[in-house]
Amino acid sequence: MAGKYKSVYFCSNCGGESSKWLGKCPACGEWNTFVEEVVKKESTAQAAAKGKSPMSLVETNGKSKPTLIENVETTDEVRYDTACGEFNRVLGGGLVPGSMVLIGGEPGIGKSTLVLQVVLNIVGKKTLYVSGEESLKQLKMRAERLGTYNNKQCFFVSENSLEEIFVHIKNVEPELVIIDSIQTISTEAVESSPGSVSQVRECAASILRYAKESNVPVLVIGHITKDGTIAGPKILEHIVDTVLQFEGDQHYMYRILRAIKNRFGSTSEIGIFEMMGSGLREVTNPSEMLLSEHTQNLSGTAIGAMMEGVRPFLIEVQSLVSTAAYGTPQRSATGYDTRRLNMLLAVLEKRVGFKLAQKDVFLNIAGGIRVNDPALDLAIISSVLSSNMDIPLDPHTCLAGEVGLSGEIRPVNRIEQRIMEAEKLGFKRIIIPNFKNLDLKGTKIKVETANTVADAFKMLLG
Ligand code: TYD
Numbered sequence: 310m311a312g313k314y315k316s317v318y319f320c321s322n323c324g325g326e327s328s329k330w331l332g333k334c335p336a337c338g339e340w341n342t343f344v345e346e347v348v349k350k351e352s353t354a355q356a357a358a359k360g361k362s363p364m365s366l367v368e369t370n371g372k373s374k375p376t377l378i379e380n381v382e383t384t385d386e387v388r389y390d391t392a393c394g395e396f397n398r399v400l401g402g403g404l405v406p407g408s409m410v411l412i413g414g415e416p417g418i419g420k421s422t423l424v425l426q427v428v429l430n431i432v433g434k435k436t437l438y439v440s441g442e443e444s445l446k447q448l449k450m451r452a453e454r455l456g457t458y459n460n461k462q463c464f465f466v467s468e469n470s471l472e473e474i475f476v477h478i479k480n481v482e483p484e485l486v487i488i489d490s491i492q493t494i495s496t497e498a499v500e501s502s503p504g505s506v507s508q509v510r511e512c513a514a515s516i517l518r519y520a521k522e523s524n525v526p527v528l529v530i531g532h533i534t535k536d537g538t539i540a541g542p543k544i545l546e547h548i549v550d551t552v553l554q555f556e557g558d559q560h561y562m563y564r565i566l567r568a569i570k571n572r573f574g575s576t577s578e579i580g581i582f583e584m585m586g587s588g589l590r591e592v593t594n595p596s597e598m599l600l601s602e603h604t605q606n607l608s609g610t611a612i613g614a615m616m617e618g619v620r621p622f623l624i625e626v627q628s629l630v631s632t633a634a635y636g637t638p639q640r641s642a643t644g645y646d647t648r649r650l651n652m653l654l655a656v657l658e659k660r661v662g663f664k665l666a667q668k669d670v671f672l673n674i675a676g677g678i679r680v681n682d683p684a685l686d687l688a689i690i691s692s693v694l695s696s697n698m699d700i701p702l703d704p705h706t707c708l709a710g711e712v713g714l715s716g717e718i719r720p721v722n723r724i725e726q727r728i729m730e731a732e733k734l735g736f737k738r739i740i741i742p743n744f745k746n747l748d749l750k751g752t753k754i755k756v757e758t759a760n761t762v763a764d765a766f767k768m769l770l771g
């Protein structure tokens with residue numbers, strides 16, 4: 310290799326850098342993540358500057374000036390209304406000019422569909438959609454599936470070179486830029502292949518500089534895989550202003566858009582979508598989709614009042630308890646942490662006296678979504694009880710409460726919101742932990758409090 314280039318090793322998980330290969334990354338602790346990449350050697354000017362005292366650079370630099378906080382001028386923040394309520398909500402009320410937003414998710418989950426849908430419906434903003442993955446024909450076919458659109462000023466280009474992208478930006482002068490996806494873009498400044506750590510980092514840094522200088526918001530799509538083999542989002546998280554994660558199960562229609570980092574809003578907001586034949590549909594009332602309409606009562610089903618970020622919803626949990634056919638009983642959970650399920654089963658065994666040691670227990674959360682709100686404990690434990698005894702629970706009762714190791718039911722956050730959601734959906738009774746000051750004025754739903762799992766079971770079984 311010519312003297313102009315040198316090899317550097319990068320951690321593909323966190324972007325850590327090293328001059329030699331390491332088995333374990335000292336920054337993030339992952340094993341076998343270092344990959345070799347070739348980068349250009351720094352220029353002589355940069356190298357010379359390194360040796361000098363920082364104060365000797367004072368003469369040449371000095372464009373920015375420290376200012377007192379009270380003298381900083383603020384303009385009323387104008388956000389772009391994306392015409393997609395759920396997307397606006399997750400962004401914290403719309404797209405902030407000059408911000409760089411990363412939308413991460415597994416391949417095939419619907420990131421391109423979401424972004425295309427957003428840009429085709431945003432009103433009065435000249436948009437440039439750069440696709441490094443699909444041809445214009447493919448984009449057109451996708452747009453046709455999505456149906457009618459309102460944005461008449463949306464330009465598309467299929468391009469992989471960062472330098473060319475900036476040429477297109479100069480020509481189009483867009484008010485919104487989309488890069489689909491960051492792993493397919495490469496710059497000549499770095500020698501390694503597209504998608505490598507140094508390429509992704511370099512391209513993202515240039516795009517960020519463009520966004521800040523021009524005050525144009527940029528939406529960047531990034532793929533993540535479960536095993537983290539594709540470099541990207543982890544490394545980008547530090548660079549960008551906002552990280553949104555699009556997640557869901559490929560076999561189900563529901564998709565959740567979650568803010569993981571947001572410099573312009575809260576990270577507790579989520580957006581819920583349903584993937585249809587004609588694109589994504591916003592789901593404004595998630596509870597309705599997560600509760601099935603039973604015609605008859607079935608054992609093993611319980612309804613829990615959960616929170617996802619700041620949104621309450623009611624969800625159906627199902628258990629099946631059956632005699633273990635083989636020696637070791639199986640415990641399996643879909644959409645829920647198996648270790649927590651085992652803990653809850655141990656509580657049932659020890660504190661309530663259920664003999665579950667020789668039983669298989671299967672747990673399923675409706676809708677294919679993953680939950681980790683501890684307030685669902687009570688619903689899960691009740692559904693196991695119901696299946697084990699083969700007694701259906703009252704379909705008009707729902708539950709919220711965390712179960713402790715001694716079988717006590719512990720308070721959970723935002724209980725009023727959970728109660729109100731249950732009432733809104735027509736439930737007649739909700740069983741919750743004991744709260745000291747609970748203001749229940751004006752609630753029509755019957756609120757019952759239980760101190761222990763045994764108490765709750767008495768209430769459930771009458
Ligand atoms: P896509 O947006 O290409 O995913 P990503 O950009 O995250 O890789 O969407 C992938 C899936 O979405 C694809 O398998 C087909 C499905 N899909 C629909 O079900 N309906 C639609 O209207 C569209 C456009 C896609």
Ligand code: MG
Pocket residue numbers: 420421422442489
């Ligand atoms: Mg895509």
